[in-house]
Amino acid sequence: MDTSENVDEPESNPLEEPEEDRRDFLQKAACVALGGVVTLVPAGSAITVLVSPLFDKSVGGLKVRLTSIDSLEVGGPPKLFKVVTERQDAWTKHHTSEIGSVYVQRTGQGNTPSDFQAFNSTCPHLGCAVEFLDGAEGYSCPCHDSTFATTGEVLNQSSPSPRGLDSLEVEIEDDQLWVIYLKFKPNVTDKIPVA
Amino acid sequence: MKGIFNWLDERTGYRGFVKDALFESVPGGARWRYVWGSTLTFAIVMQFITGIILWMFYSPSSQTAWESVYFIQEEVPGGWILRGIHHWTAQVMTVLLLLHLLQVVIDGAYRAPREINFWFGMGLLGITLAMSLTGYLLPWDQKGYWATKVATSLTSTVPFIGDSLQRLVVGGSEYGHYTLTRFFALHAGVLPFLLIGLIVGHIYLFRRHGLKVKQPKKGPDVYFWPDQILKDAVACLAVLMVVLVFVFWQHGAHLSAPANPAENFSSARPDWYFMFLFQLLKYFPGNETILGIAAPIWGAVIVPGALFGAFMMLPFVGAMKWRLPVVNWRLGDFCATFFLILCIVGFVALTYIAFDHDYNDPDYAPGFAASVEQANRDAARVKALVKANGGIPPEGALSLLQNDPLTQGPRLFASNCASCHAYGGEDGLGVAVKETSAADLKGFASREWLTEFMSPDHIETDKYWGNTAFVNPEEGDKKSKMVDFLFDEVAEYGDEEKTMLEELIVGLSAEAKLPAQVELDAAASETITQLPELLEELTCLDCHHFQGEGRRPDLTGYGSVEWMTAFIQDPSHKRFYGDRNDRMPSYGAVNDKPAKLSDREIGLIVEWMRTPQRETP
Numbered sequence: 001m002d003t004s005e006n007v008d009e010p011e012s013n014p015l016e017e018p019e020e021d022r023r024d025f026l027q028k029a030a031c032v033a034l035g036g037v038v039t040l041v042p043a044g045s046a047i048t049v050l051v052s053p054l055f056d057k058s059v060g061g062l063k064v065r066l067t068s069i070d071s072l073e074v075g076g077p078p079k080l081f082k083v084v085t086e087r088q089d090a091w092t093k094h095h096t097s098e099i100g101s102v103y104v105q106r107t108g109q110g111n112t113p114s115d116f117q118a119f120n121s122t123c124p125h126l127g128c129a130v131e132f133l134d135g136a137e138g139y140s141c142p143c144h145d146s147t148f149a150t151t152g153e154v155l156n157q158s159s160p161s162p163r164g165l166d167s168l169e170v171e172i173e174d175d176q177l178w179v180i181y182l183k184f185k186p187n188v189t190d191k192i193p194v195a
Numbered sequence: 196m197k198g199i200f201n202w203l204d205e206r207t208g209y210r211g212f213v214k215d216a217l218f219e220s221v222p223g224g225a226r227w228r229y230v231w232g233s234t235l236t237f238a239i240v241m242q243f244i245t246g247i248i249l250w251m252f253y254s255p256s257s258q259t260a261w262e263s264v265y266f267i268q269e270e271v272p273g274g275w276i277l278r279g280i281h282h283w284t285a286q287v288m289t290v291l292l293l294l295h296l297l298q299v300v301i302d303g304a305y306r307a308p309r310e311i312n313f314w315f316g317m318g319l320l321g322i323t324l325a326m327s328l329t330g331y332l333l334p335w336d337q338k339g340y341w342a343t344k345v346a347t348s349l350t351s352t353v354p355f356i357g358d359s360l361q362r363l364v365v366g367g368s369e370y371g372h373y374t375l376t377r378f379f380a381l382h383a384g385v386l387p388f389l390l391i392g393l394i395v396g397h398i399y400l401f402r403r404h405g406l407k408v409k410q411p412k413k414g415p416d417v418y419f420w421p422d423q424i425l426k427d428a429v430a431c432l433a434v435l436m437v438v439l440v441f442v443f444w445q446h447g448a449h450l451s452a453p454a455n456p457a458e459n460f461s462s463a464r465p466d467w468y469f470m471f472l473f474q475l476l477k478y479f480p481g482n483e484t485i486l487g488i489a490a491p492i493w494g495a496v497i498v499p500g501a502l503f504g505a506f507m508m509l510p511f512v513g514a515m516k517w518r519l520p521v522v523n524w525r526l527g528d529f530c531a532t533f534f535l536i537l538c539i540v541g542f543v544a545l546t547y548i549a550f551d552h553d554y555n556d557p558d559y560a561p562g563f564a565a566s567v568e569q570a571n572r573d574a575a576r577v578k579a580l581v582k583a584n585g586g587i588p589p590e591g592a593l594s595l596l597q598n599d600p601l602t603q604g605p606r607l608f609a610s611n612c613a614s615c616h617a618y619g620g621e622d623g624l625g626v627a628v629k630e631t632s633a634a635d636l637k638g639f640a641s642r643e644w645l646t647e648f649m650s651p652d653h654i655e656t657d658k659y660w661g662n663t664a665f666v667n668p669e670e671g672d673k674k675s676k677m678v679d680f681l682f683d684e685v686a687e688y689g690d691e692e693k694t695m696l697e698e699l700i701v702g703l704s705a706e707a708k709l710p711a712q713v714e715l716d717a718a719a720s721e722t723i724t725q726l727p728e729l730l731e732e733l734t735c736l737d738c739h740h741f742q743g744e745g746r747r748p749d750l751t752g753y754g755s756v757e758w759m760t761a762f763i764q765d766p767s768h769k770r771f772y773g774d775r776n777d778r779m780p781s782y783g784a785v786n787d788k789p790a791k792l793s794d795r796e797i798g799l800i801v802e803w804m805r806t807p808q809r810e811t812p
Binding site for chain 1: 237240241244245247248251252259262263265266267270271272273274276277280420421422424425428429431432435439581584585586587588589
């Protein structure tokens, strides 16, 4: 509105001009100031609420029990497990909710965490769910044809995925297999955890 | 910079538009009485801004509406301010609309050639009220649910199409998901769309006819910018201040307990500006007819419709040019102003009568106040339950209240137990119980309760067995042996026996495992272990039994959850009173008779009775 200031100002008597101008200027300044206040209060509170998701910065690994280690064969193919946990979705508290899935393979002879390999089943490219293909001996993403070796590395160099599958930390307690479940930022070379 | 504006102006002509907007002539100088339209525009802009953001946080379904509004109000940073601004601006808007209407009629701005613009204004009034009505339901709380039910039931009184109309509005025969989705689509879609359309027409026509200048002029002509705009801006600031005062005073806007179709909410009222209609309905008894038409149709449809119709006719009334003698007042203006004042007086009077009835009528006000208090308690309680639960279960917040002993216990007690028992002299819900026929159960099995019960001074009072057959047997029957025992034995106790009785009470009370006595019980563990010997020595076991089969009533686990539950299920069971039961009915399923109360309900009563405080939200 203030862009059109002084458009078609009526010619005034030169003698009265300074007085008139000051009064006019003060009036306009007051308009702009008051207009600013009455706009900023509702708009400001609206924007604060609008961007409230940005205030929540929590990034945390969730420790989830997947299975007992006996259910995985030494040297067998990877098995898919659902990640079931308590989950808070805005106001709703879900006591059990499936929040994702994890591929686990028993690669070593022992019963230590290093004998197991776990991958988040989310494709690091753009978030589709990868599948383990028995015949192909590796993982493949049905969306954009990224392929991954059983070790998680990108198999076919023409794959659009910028990095290999995201491995997850494994823990063993009383013959039970746990993973620290995390999600990672898609479509970047580095593995960056996200909330 | 100037180049860019020139480029833009050549292609859009925006300078001419801005010039038209700002340099509208205000003949006779800027005046405060011209600010109402601008404050309304400002209020509407506020509603659009806050409404769209609220939209992003709102979820219209009967399991998520209250829950999402709760989250805005309690958890989202700044959410309560935003919701508060939206709520209170709506309230203030209604007042501004009335002031605008008043100014238009008094200044004669409704007359030719401005008739159509007056009708647009009346349309805007109607749409704004419809926005308020639809918005009131959206939080799906007890207040909005029951008040809106009244409004939608009214639509069914419309002749011929009423039932279909109600089904359309409600989205079916019952309130549910589709009621919310429909109301929300109206509130955030259809009505704002109509509102914008009418506002554009309203402002276009206003500009076409120019300001209706108040005579006599106070000064030279000025432009809208900046003289009138400054006054408008000050008025808008004042509106904002009023809104903010309410927002901070009320911490946003009130949210009552989640809607519960099974729980009537007798203090539900429409927003204050609909109270006159609410009151009007009371003057049209359901069983009478006026001119062959059922009275409720008059109250709900014909009278309000005629009133609105009369307002729409005002421009023609105002056209009467003949002037009243002496005061030299145009007859048209006189009639229109008189009609408006009459309407305002009627509005104020009906509103006053409605509120006066709720708050001051001696027959009605106490019940209303109790209902309001109960509603406020539930509202506070459900919030405490959500916080304690760390969130709301997927089935909705109502389930938290429905499974809460402190909420359901007193209600179940009031409707099932309070016809004989009192709880601290009340029915559980704060209403005094005047006549009882059995013991007051507040503090049942606590040390204090047992101490008084075991005393000849108290047992025959109304608070204990004073009104039971144990003290006043029917002819031919004898007093309870327990009462005889208290008067014949306990009354004669020496100091040593008195101490033993005190210790016995400590031990017996510990059987109840009352939550409030946990620490006291732990501190008295040695005394408590002597309970079996004390029962033996004070001859209690001549009549009662403790840990094992024997005579009744059973003192094992006396006052515990299990004992109380079994007792309420069947007090005539041989474990309790057997055939000496006075009048207490069995609430559980006994002898193939169906249960009066489910095990869950009995559990809620028991848990509540064992919790000392009723007030805790």
